[in-house]
Amino acid sequence: MAKYTKAQARSSKKYLSQFAEIRIRVFPEQKKRVEESARNAGKSMQGYVWDAVDAQMGADTQGAEIPPYIVTSLMEWLKNKGHSETEILDCLTYLGKHHDK
Secondary structure (H helix, E strand, O other): OOOOOHHHHHHHHHHHOOOOOOOOOOOHHHHHHHHHHHHHHOOOHHHHHHHHHHHHHHHHHOOOOOOHHHHHHHHHHHHHOOOOHHHHHHHHHHHHHHOOO
16 A cells, blocks of 8 residues: 655645535434435535535525515505506516516
8 A cells, every 4th residue: 555645745735725614513314314315316425415505505595585574665665656556566576577587
């Protein structure tokens, strides 16, 4: 077996220095489930977990609903500015179609 050289150690240390580390603690059963799911997906455990986190972050920022209090406030504001119910409905329809783009 080849000996791990000082040059290899320096190279590894330099390579790893560009990364930040996130640690999570899980029960052994949870770890086994993640490992099995990653293996079934043909991914490393790190890649599998990162894909899951990335997907969740995307879901958190895209396609989110407009909070009801914002819709109510907007409707009241438009009505107070003299807009008709049809114009208010058109505005809400437009927002519903375009707010997540």
